[in-house]
Amino acid sequence: MEITKILKDKTCTFKLEGRLDTLTSPQLEDALKEVPEDAEQLVLDLKDLEYVSSAGLRVFLNAQKNMAGKGEMILRNVNDEIMDVLEMTGFTQILTIEKE
């Protein structure tokens, strides 16, 4: 999986490319440790994300919890395949999602 970090003002964006699964989700977990303390918005751009399993959802959920109180987390450019998984697990109810 490729992760690109873009920092602009108080918004920290990570573009994810490839597959977010049991083996690659620790990469995202590590990357998210670099979100600045004063960031008010965390954006995960999923345009080029092909696949997500429960291991990836776990990282999304923790990121959401970490941002609670200081700002928001947005899943951006969510494609149909990823949307199916988010719907299946009820994550559409608890995460802020912007479809592609």
Added chain:
Amino acid sequence: MTQAMEYRSTDPEKACIVEREFEAVDEQLHDVLGFLEEELEKHGAGRKQMMALSLAMEEAFVNVAHYAYEGMEPGKAWVSLSFYDDQLTITLKDTGIPFDPMANEDPDITMSAEQRKIGGLGIFMIKKSTDSCSYERKDGYNILKMNKAIR
């Protein structure tokens, strides 16, 4: 890749069955998914079906890798794919601790982010992304079968 055995039946009157043996460890996940996806492509599976089946396969395999041989030497997992018409049955076997994932209680997916627990989500995803699943313990094996139409 660990590939102690591969059996392939291609008699058109019968199901086409392929079976492989893997070490039951996370590191084998991409080999397991590669095996599944290659076969799905050969059988002309749809894109959505492929995604759903990969998901079920990952959750089931990782579950075995994490828990089946807990406190023991890492063991094996056997993946068999049986194609018949547009139906696929994935069978995952291990000789670990008896565990019926189908008896696992579904997580409450209506809870808020703060209350959400992630445990049990993988098994729930197996159920949701297949048409049917079954479990049996037989001759010292945990046998999980997952069925889905591939087109």
